[in-house]
Amino acid sequence: MKFSDLSIVSCAPIYKSMPLKWLRRLSESKSAVLWTRVPNALAKELAGAECINDLNLELGSDVFAEPSWRKRILICSEETGRERLFQEPDMMLRASLNFESVVFPIRNRDRLSRVFWGSGTSFLEKNDVNHWVWIDSEKGDLELSVRSASEMPFVMLTCDLVSANEVQRHVRVSTGLCDFEFSVNKNQKIMLPLDLTGGSVVVRFRPSGPVYETKSKRRIAIAIQNVTLVALDGKTLLDSAEAYRDLESPDPSTDLCLVRHCLHSFGFLSVGGWVASETGLQEPQSLQTTVSVPAIVPDRETLGASFRRDPLLTDGAIAWVHASTNPQVLLP
Numbered sequence: 001m002k003f004s005d006l007s008i009v010s011c012a013p014i015y016k017s018m019p020l021k022w023l024r025r026l027s028e029s030k031s032a033v034l035w036t037r038v039p040n041a042l043a044k045e046l047a048g049a050e051c052i053n054d055l056n057l058e059l060g061s062d063v064f065a066e067p068s069w070r071k072r073i074l075i076c077s078e079e080t081g082r083e084r085l086f087q088e089p090d091m092m093l094r095a096s097l098n099f100e101s102v103v104f105p106i107r108n109r110d111r112l113s114r115v116f117w118g119s120g121t122s123f124l125e126k127n128d129v130n131h132w133v134w135i136d137s138e139k140g141d142l143e144l145s146v147r148s149a150s151e152m153p154f155v156m157l158t159c160d161l162v163s164a165n166e167v168q169r170h171v172r173v174s175t176g177l178c179d180f181e182f183s184v185n186k187n188q189k190i191m192l193p194l195d196l197t198g199g200s201v202v203v204r205f206r207p208s209g210p211v212y213e214t215k216s217k218r219r220i221a222i223a224i225q226n227v228t229l230v231a232l233d234g235k236t237l238l239d240s241a242e243a244y245r246d247l248e249s250p251d252p253s254t255d256l257c258l259v260r261h262c263l264h265s266f267g268f269l270s271v272g273g274w275v276a277s278e279t280g281l282q283e284p285q286s287l288q289t290t291v292s293v294p295a296i297v298p299d300r301e302t303l304g305a306s307f308r309r310d311p312l313l314t315d316g317a318i319a320w321v322h323a324s325t326n327p328q329v330l331l332p
Contacts, residue, residue: 014105016280017318018077020045026101026322027073033099036077046075076104086253086262096267101324103273106254112314113150113229113237116257117247118143118202118304122220124247131244132162132225141206142224145304146194148238149314152231153197160225161188161205169209171222176201184222200308256287257307259321264292268323278316285311287319291327 015038023046026032032049034042039051074095076082082104085092095102120142122134135142148155163169163184173180177195182188194201207222214220229238252258260271272289276282288309292298298306313319 014079014107014278014318015041015077017105017276017278017284017320019274019276019284019320022274022284022322023075023103026103027075030071030073030100033072033074034077035074035081038077042075042077049075071100072098073101073103074099076102079105079107082106083253086259089266092262092266096325100326101322102268103320103322106256106259106313106319106321112312113148113155114246114307114312115147115227115229115238115243116145116304116307117244117300118145118307119299119301120205121247121300124244125223126244126248130160130225131227131240132160132223133244133247134164134220134223135205135207137211137219137221141204143301143304144203144205144224144227145200145308146196146203146229147200147308147312148196148229149312150196150231150237152233153195154232155194155196155237156230156232157192157194157203157227158230159190159227161190162186162223162225163209164212164220164222167210167212169207169221172206172208174204174206176203187225202304202308256310256313256319256321257303260290260306261298261303263321263323264290265297267294268325269294269327271321271323273319273321275311275313275317275319278318284320287311287321 027046027049032046034046034049034051036042036051037053039053043049043051085095117133120136120139122136125132146157161171161182161184163186166186168183168185171182171184173182173192175192175194177193180192182190192203205224209221211219211221226240227243228236228240231237250258252262263271270289270291273287274284275287276284290306311317
């Protein structure tokens with residue numbers, strides 16, 4: 001049984017994955033605008049939809065003009081359309097002002113193992129050898145969320161704890177499995193066993209001891225350097241450069257928790273959607289909907305919660321994200 005019945009484009013995985021049942025529901029009482037390469041095919045599925053097949057659509061196009069009283073939904077069936085929205089802030093802003101909802105796909109770009117630097121994280125610093133972040137002294141501790149699609153649920157997180165100006169400090173680390181106490185004089189490598197049976201783990205680092213004030217008035221104490229994730233058989237699941245990548249060059253168009261953050265910051269008040277397969281043979285599963293209030297952008301703690309909750313897009317999965325400026329729209 002195919003859950004997507006868009007048979008005329010059966011050779012294209014992105015179309016096989018389209019959650020047509022939910023898209024029909026979303027567009028029932030709205031004026032749908034389809035931004036797609038296959039306008040004729042989709043127009044038959046979503047009766048009365050306006051079709052745009054120009055993926056080089058300019059910002060000044062009538063599509064982004066001030067709409068009438070009609071409620072409109074913009075459905076981007078192509079990754080190109082999604083990339084345009086995220087790479088051109090003016091286009092995203094117009095979309096949030098002129099459409100009640102937008103829908104677009106995210107293909108399986110997520111890595112099999114990932115970490116998310118949550119509350120208490122300072123900015124990334126690095127040299128030719130090392131990557132590190134200082135724990136924010138104002139926050140008091142740092143949260144690091146860890147996920148992996150590895151077949152082995154038990155993994156080891158390794159890192160170096162670095163003490164500012166080589167003064168002895170103590171660090172308490174909680175993994176949910178157990179707590180550890182470390183005494184750090186300068187630089188100490190640690191290994192933390194993690195149980196990812198539940199899908200994710202939050203590792204909390206809490207330093208104690210004097211805070212060092214730099215010449216630039218920056219207050220620091222403990223840095224977390226060169227985080228890696230290793231399987232029990234010794235295989236590296238996540239190297240140091242990859243572990244810090246989202247702090248250095250985050251891609252807000254392909255990372256689900258960053259997608260949520262970006263959409264909420266542009267005025268979309270509810271963000272949810274579906275995860276479907278490239279084959280169209282598996283029933284789409286709902287993404288949890290996050291809701292925000294106007295003018296308040298989710299913080300890193302909220303982002304960390306969505307990171308732990310959202311699925312890793314592996315094995316040919318495609319997420320169809322649905323964002324609405326109407327908080328009442330909580331489909332699916």
